[in-house]
Amino acid sequence: MIWNARNVQDTFLSETWIPKPPFPDSDRLTEFVFGEEVEYIPAYLCYQLASLKKLVIGNSVTSIGNHAFFCCSGLTEVTIPNSVTSIGDYAFADCTGLTEITIPNAVTTIEGYAFTRCTGLKTVTIGNSVTTIEDGAFNGCTGLTEVSIPNSVTSIGDYAFADCTGLTEIAIPNAVTTIEGYAFTRCTGLKTVTIGNSVTTIEDGAFNGCTQMESVTIGEKVESIGESAFAKCNSLTAVTSKAVTPPQIWATTFDDYAMTLYVPAGCKSKYAETKYWRNFTDIRETGVTLHTVTANATDETMGYVIGAGEYPQGSTATLVAVPFGQNYFVRWNDGNTDNPRTITVTGDMTFTAEFAPAGSAVETLENGERGIYATGRTLHVENGGESYRVYTAAGRLVYTGNDSSVTLSAPGMYIVRTGDRSQKVAVK
Structure with missing residues (x-):
C-alpha cells in the first residue's frame, strides 16, 4: 500500500500529536510519498510502522521531525533531498533495515540519536x-563500516559513534575542536585513529574499550586528554603525539604505558619529565636522524664508559670514563682528556677511553717536592702559569685551569696532570 501525502500539514493538527499513524490501514503501508507541497515531516509521523519499506521525500521538505520514522524496522530505502536542513532527534532511530544514508549538504546538524541503533547501516555520507x-547520532550502528566526517564538522557529541563495532578506521577532521565523552567507546573493530590538528580536548572515555586499536595519532593542538580516554585499548602498540607541549593526561588515560610513544623532535625530555607521560617506558622522537655513539675502554678490566647510545642529529652526548679500583683515566683515543666529555653528535661516532694503573706513570710526592703539594684541603701547583687538570682517584675531573692553588671539597688521593705527565698527591 502507498500513501501519497500532498500536504501533511493539512492532515495533522499538531507536529507533536503522536502515538500511531492516523491514516487508514497504516499497518499495511509499505511506501510513503511526500509531494512537492510538503514542507516538513511531523514528529512521530510513522512511529513504529514496521511495514514501511520505502520513503520518497519531495524537494520542498526542509525538516524531518523528532521520531518521525522511529523504529520503522522494515525501511530499506530513503533518499533525503538537498532541501532538508534539519533531521530531528531519533528521526530514523531503530530503522534496522537501512543499509546506507546520505546526509544532504544543506543539513548543518545531525541531531541527537537521529540514527541510533540502525544496525543494518553500512555506509554514511x-x-x-x-x-x-x-x-548518540550513530550510537549502536554495529554494521557501520565506512563513514567520512567532512572538514566542516566542528563538534562530535557524547556517544556519537559508540558501539559502532564495524568501523575499522576513523579520521577526525581538522575543524573539530572537541571529541566529547565516550564518542567512540566500544568501537571494538577500530584499528587506526588519526586526530585532527584543531582538536584541543579529548574528553573522558572517548575511545574507551576500542580493543582492536593498534595505533593513534594525537594532533598538535591537543591540550588535554580525559580519564580512561584510551583505557581497555588492549591492542595499542604505538601512540604518536604531535603536540610540542605535552597535553594534560591522567593516570587512567591509558591502561598500559609499555607501548612506544612517538613525540616531536626535541621534545623527548619534555614528555619524560611530565606527570603520567613519564610512565611510558619507550619514548622516541620523530622527524630526526638518529646516530650511534659507541664508547668503550682500551682495557675493560681497568674501567668502563657510560653515555653510549642512539642520539638525534645535532644533539649532545656526555661520556664519562669510570676507572676500576686505583686505576685512573688518561685520555680518549683522539687525545682529548676531558672527563666527563660532552660531544655534538654529527654522525655515527666511536670513542675509546685509555686507563692506567695508579703506579705506572705517577709519582707520589712529598710536600714541597717538584712544586706540587697540599696544605689541608688546598692543593698547590707551582706550574709557571701553565694549564693543568685535577682528577679524583676515580677519574672524575674536578678542576682545570692554571691557578697556583685550588681548594678541594674532600680529602683523598688526587691526580694532577700537567702536559703529558700525571702525578699523584694525597690531600688530607
Whole structure:
C-alpha cells in the first residue's frame, strides 16, 4: 500500500500529536510519498510502522521531525533531498533495515540519536555543511563500516559513534575542536585513529574499550586528554603525539604505558619529565636522524664508559670514563682528556677511553717536592702559569685551569696532570 501525502500539514493538527499513524490501514503501508507541497515531516509521523519499506521525500521538505520514522524496522530505502536542513532527534532511530544514508549538504546538524541503533547501516555520507554531530547520532550502528566526517564538522557529541563495532578506521577532521565523552567507546573493530590538528580536548572515555586499536595519532593542538580516554585499548602498540607541549593526561588515560610513544623532535625530555607521560617506558622522537655513539675502554678490566647510545642529529652526548679500583683515566683515543666529555653528535661516532694503573706513570710526592703539594684541603701547583687538570682517584675531573692553588671539597688521593705527565698527591 502507498500513501501519497500532498500536504501533511493539512492532515495533522499538531507536529507533536503522536502515538500511531492516523491514516487508514497504516499497518499495511509499505511506501510513503511526500509531494512537492510538503514542507516538513511531523514528529512521530510513522512511529513504529514496521511495514514501511520505502520513503520518497519531495524537494520542498526542509525538516524531518523528532521520531518521525522511529523504529520503522522494515525501511530499506530513503533518499533525503538537498532541501532538508534539519533531521530531528531519533528521526530514523531503530530503522534496522537501512543499509546506507546520505546526509544532504544543506543539513548543518545531525541531531541527537537521529540514527541510533540502525544496525543494518553500512555506509554514511555526511554533507559538507554539517558542523555538529550531536550526542548518540550513530550510537549502536554495529554494521557501520565506512563513514567520512567532512572538514566542516566542528563538534562530535557524547556517544556519537559508540558501539559502532564495524568501523575499522576513523579520521577526525581538522575543524573539530572537541571529541566529547565516550564518542567512540566500544568501537571494538577500530584499528587506526588519526586526530585532527584543531582538536584541543579529548574528553573522558572517548575511545574507551576500542580493543582492536593498534595505533593513534594525537594532533598538535591537543591540550588535554580525559580519564580512561584510551583505557581497555588492549591492542595499542604505538601512540604518536604531535603536540610540542605535552597535553594534560591522567593516570587512567591509558591502561598500559609499555607501548612506544612517538613525540616531536626535541621534545623527548619534555614528555619524560611530565606527570603520567613519564610512565611510558619507550619514548622516541620523530622527524630526526638518529646516530650511534659507541664508547668503550682500551682495557675493560681497568674501567668502563657510560653515555653510549642512539642520539638525534645535532644533539649532545656526555661520556664519562669510570676507572676500576686505583686505576685512573688518561685520555680518549683522539687525545682529548676531558672527563666527563660532552660531544655534538654529527654522525655515527666511536670513542675509546685509555686507563692506567695508579703506579705506572705517577709519582707520589712529598710536600714541597717538584712544586706540587697540599696544605689541608688546598692543593698547590707551582706550574709557571701553565694549564693543568685535577682528577679524583676515580677519574672524575674536578678542576682545570692554571691557578697556583685550588681548594678541594674532600680529602683523598688526587691526580694532577700537567702536559703529558700525571702525578699523584694525597690531600688530607
